[in-house]
Amino acid sequence: MDDIDRRILRCLQDDCRMGLTEIGERAGLSPSACHRRIRQLEQAGMITGYGARLDPRELGYAMEMFIEVTLTSQSVEALGRFEQAVTAVPEIIECHLMAGGTDYLIRVLARSVADFERIHRERLAKLPFISRMESRLALRSVRQWTGYPIP
Numbered sequence: 001m002d003d004i005d006r007r008i009l010r011c012l013q014d015d016c017r018m019g020l021t022e023i024g025e026r027a028g029l030s031p032s033a034c035h036r037r038i039r040q041l042e043q044a045g046m047i048t049g050y051g052a053r054l055d056p057r058e059l060g061y062a063m064e065m066f067i068e069v070t071l072t073s074q075s076v077e078a079l080g081r082f083e084q085a086v087t088a089v090p091e092i093i094e095c096h097l098m099a100g101g102t103d104y105l106i107r108v109l110a111r112s113v114a115d116f117e118r119i120h121r122e123r124l125a126k127l128p129f130i131s132r133m134e135s136r137l138a139l140r141s142v143r144q145w146t147g148y149p150i151p
Contacts, residue, residue, distance in 0.1 A: 001046070001151075004027050004028065004029065004037065005037060005041060005046075006150050006151075007026055007027040007028075008023055008027050008034065008037055008038060008041065009041065009046065009047070009150050010150055011023045011026055011027070012038075012047065012050075013147035013148070013150075014147075016050045016051070020034050020035050020038075023038075053146055056109050060111050061109040061110065061111055062110070062111055062112055063109070063110040063111070063112065063113070063115075063116055063137060064107070064108075064109055064137075064138040064141075065107070065108045065109075065110060065116060065135050065136065065137055065138070066105060066106070066107055066108075066135070066136045066138060067105070067106040067107075067108060067124065067133055067134065067135045067136070068101075068102040068104075068105055068132075068133070068134045068136070069082075069102060069103055069104040069105075069106060069127075069130060069132070069133050070101075070102050070103050070130075070131045070132040070133075071103045071104075071129040071130060071131055072129050072130070072131040073129055074103065078128070078129040079097070079103075081128045081129065082104070082127060082128055082129050082130075083095070083097075085126075085127050085128055086104075086106070086127065089123045089124075089127075091108050091109065091110070091119045091123055092106050092107070092108055092123075093107050093108065093109055094106065094107035095107075102134075106124075108124075116135075120135070
């Protein structure tokens with residue numbers, strides 16, 4: 001990855017709808033050369049997809065919860081079954097295997113307290129190998145960036 005690739009990636013992270021002409025101008029390339037570079041970055045796995053950032057509150061989600069999960073076992077079977085089960089729960093929008101005091105950190109969006117109670121009772125409590133769950137309500141997001149620092 002060179003400086004031109006970095007400029008292209010920064011442009012796409014800022015606004016993936018930016019046209020090839022504008023990206024090319026910012027990167028110092030013609031639109032066709034810029035298009036070739038973007039395709040190479042996609043084929044190399046540097047770019048894994050494109051999407052829009054949505055406002056969960058505008059979609060009716062009033063609550064954002066972070067749940068720390070500790071499992072009864074850290075065996076390969078327990079981790080695998082837990083992770084497989086998590087991927088089947090649409091209300092779980094993020095799940096991270098953690099180092100430290102808890103095994104996983106899960107992020108859930110809910111429309112209300114009653115909705116979170118339903119999610120907790122019907123979805124989270126049924127996940128396999130759970131020993132302990134501790135939920136935390138996010139009051140507001142201070143900084144939320146979906147991009148990554150580009151070296």
